[in-house]
Amino acid sequence: QIDSARLWGTIHETAQFGATPKGGVRRLTLSAEDKQVRDWFRKACEEAGLEVQVDALGSMFGLRKGRDMSKPPIGVGSHLDTQPTGGKYDGVLGTLAALEMVRTLNDAGIETELPICICNWTNEEGSRFAPAMMASAAYVGDFTTDDILSRKDAEGVTVAQALDTIGYRGDAPVGRQKFTSFVELHIEQGPILEAESKTIGVVDSGQGVLWYDGKITGFESHAGSTPMPLRRDALATLSEIVLAMESIAKKHGPKAVGTIGEAVIAAPSRNVIPGEIAFTVDCRSADAGIMDALDRDLRAAVAEIATRRKVEVQLDLVWRKAPTHFDPKLVDAVENAAKQLGYSHRRITSGAGHDACNLNTVMPAAMVFVPCKDGISHNELEDATQTDCAAGANVLMHTVLALAGV
Amino acid sequence: QIDSARLWGTIHETAQFGATPKGGVRRLTLSAEDKQVRDWFRKACEEAGLEVQVDALGSMFGLRKGRDMSKPPIGVGSHLDTQPTGGKYDGVLGTLAALEMVRTLNDAGIETELPICICNWTNEEGSRFAPAMMASAAYVGDFTTDDILSRKDAEGVTVAQALDTIGYRGDAPVGRQKFTSFVELHIEQGPILEAESKTIGVVDSGQGVLWYDGKITGFESHAGSTPMPLRRDALATLSEIVLAMESIAKKHGPKAVGTIGEAVIAAPSRNVIPGEIAFTVDCRSADAGIMDALDRDLRAAVAEIATRRKVEVQLDLVWRKAPTHFDPKLVDAVENAAKQLGYSHRRITSGAGHDACNLNTVMPAAMVFVPCKDGISHNELEDATQTDCAAGANVLMHTVLALAGV
């Protein structure tokens, strides 16, 4: 059993780095606050006797030796970056539970057959730089390191510049640290476990993701003197797109979601009809066929709206992540650990994307979920209980011990 | 006849102050660029022999003496501030045509019975500080000077601070400079004169204006893991409000317009359902009964949408300007001047608000319109011909001469 109070203590200690007045965390990837938590994590890893490496995209790896160093380690971990108005648990729980596991093994003097490597992946959230799960995507070869280094945030700062600013552009080439398999603990970020009073979610699949960048070009004109029928209003156009996305997603019942999260009017003024708007779209499904339908229906709706309103709408797919089917043997291993420890559990699909989803494309991977209050995440009110966090960390540890061998 | 080339020259000379790459002007009220054009205007007034006064809200008055100094002057002018992406003519034409009139009278050695006072009113546009036509509204007593001085822009800078920064907080109390009557020349900012091939619009009325500040409070949550039916999406809510405003305005045919010009998501992120949005509404009609209907229908629509979507929507009326009916005798004077000069003309309603609309509530006022290309205004592409501008300036001068007496 891990030390529940110690795990809880580290979660609340690191929540200082970027703490918001409403009790959440603002720790955008590669920001000054991210540097603070990274420095803390590096020191904690070193104090736990781990050998720390940082790769060229800033992902951090802490290695605990095993008896058999000829095989790659079992990877365990998550991320320490947050949303602009994020919570204390998303990513943090999985990373600090991996650290807690190492501390527990050290205290108990347990040696494993295979080595264990605990990870903090750069930019899992995707709100400062696109795509989300950026570093693990580069790790599995979906993008080249140079491509990712050149990605820019809204202020035009590149990933390379941001890494250099906080001193976290490491020496290790991306992908050099191999793993035998990968396990990640995370809060569910949805309402199912809580609604069914289950402690552990055995994650067997994950939704695919489509991300688009959009731009509407209508025509700026005077709000008072431009007759309604002559308008080419970019905001009215966006409004129809938002509602179309909503109804397209609803059409597929619980099997799809669709969101416009960002929308910026170019030169806003009370008495000017908006002429130009930039926006982003996020839509998802665990079913590849539905993903195709979402893409097709969204494009058709946008084309119809643009033609009717005589505006130009550009819609560029900037990221497509296929649905995830986690490795059946690893999923069983998670389920066995939950069973042996006596926790109530159920199989579950992840609504959110995770680094484990990327890693699963090149190695066996699996995930453990614990409930979060009201299913709320990506919100400063995100909450989870100490008992559930500890339960998740125990399932994580026992899964890893089963994979690494004692 | 005024000097058409000289008028055209001053329009293009002042268009440098805040010139944009697309050929427009960005000269927000009380900005550094506004200071530049104000300094230019003060110097030009002084060189034309006018006595310049600046009032406590920065409005500028250049007085040309008449034979009878016991009566207040005829006021003539407009404004020199622009929209964030504004054009070269909106406000500028009316202010510089007033200057051109003085230069023409000086050159011809014409003395008038009543004095003439040419004006540059502060913050007519209303895009940096609300309301629009701010200084003339304070002039007629709709707001106190202190109230206006404390209004803030989006960055939290007050009118008082902005005035002090550019050195244009004058000594003259607001309202001290009296006028016998007021005449303003402006581009139409709508499509009617051009469509009917008329050179002069004799403005007999103006739309009333309703301005609201709105705020939507939904709930931020994860774009991937939050099921569609559980969402309280602030942007989807705004989208319904935008389309409701559009259809409410359309219901009244050409007699109403309605626009959402500004909308800002509080902490935007691609994979976060928007939780909070601030927005503004501008709706107008020349019919007081329709204005009441617009207000009632908008509030009802907003309430229904908010209840159905389980979000909070705050909608505060921040400005209400009644429809304008310009002084019949002055309207006739404008029409007579147009007739005598042989220009094609028609009576017209102003879609936009103007300082003359405010001044008309305390003195006889009227306006002269000239066509602008495709009815486009509040856009960098705003355009007008030298011939039409000169025609408008001539009608303006002959109206003023009729009122001031030669």
Ligand SMILES: NC(=O)NCCC(=O)O
């Ligand atoms: N787990 C999580 O919130 N990931 C962020 C990436 C996404 O799914 O949008």
Ligand SMILES: NC(=O)NCCC(=O)O
């Ligand atoms: N004339 C003009 O564009 N005025 C700005 C105020 C308004 O009507 O919105």
